[in-house]
Amino acid sequence: MSNLEIKDMKEIALGMLREALSEERTRKNIIVELDGKLPSALSAALLIEALGYKRVIIVTMSDGEMSDEQRALVEHFHAYHVNVDISGTIDAVFSSILEEKKMLVTVETEDKLPKQIRAITLDAVASSMRGQIVHPYNSVNEIFYGITVED
Numbered sequence: 569m570s571n572l573e574i575k576d577m578k579e580i581a582l583g584m585l586r587e588a589l590s591e592e593r594t595r596k597n598i599i600v601e602l603d604g605k606l607p608s609a610l611s612a613a614l615l616i617e618a619l620g621y622k623r624v625i626i627v628t629m630s631d632g633e634m635s636d637e638q639r640a641l642v643e644h645f646h647a648y649h650v651n652v653d654i655s656g657t658i659d660a661v662f663s664s665i666l667e668e669k670k671m672l673v674t675v676e677t678e679d680k681l682p683k684q685i686r687a688i689t690l691d692a693v694a695s696s697m698r699g700q701i702v703h704p705y706n707s708v709n710e711i712f713y714g715i716t717v718e719d
Contacts, residue, residue: 585618599699602626604637621647627693629686631655
């Protein structure tokens, strides 16, 4: 694949984002979680390039401190940023489960609970900031928001 073809594909992707998330269609801020991994970093970069840094709100969720990767990306993007410390929430739910004698914290619970709390937190931030969530990836074990446009 030549560089020209890659550039063309990028322009097509940017055009699709601009159309799907135009202010006329959504009238909302665009919320993207930045977890420090490649899919979320690419999503944030494309959204900022397509829509401008004033419409994109970057959300990080941490255990009190952002990772070095998150911090570097937030500084690079210059978009509005919100960091939410979710560690207390995760700890409280696990403690509550352990206090209940009939329930166990299983491996599945340890895996799914933080993801579900992240999804709910992201939804709460979006609601609070009149935003629409754009999530960069989908997995069978993860909650997926995708790009949705309300009429």
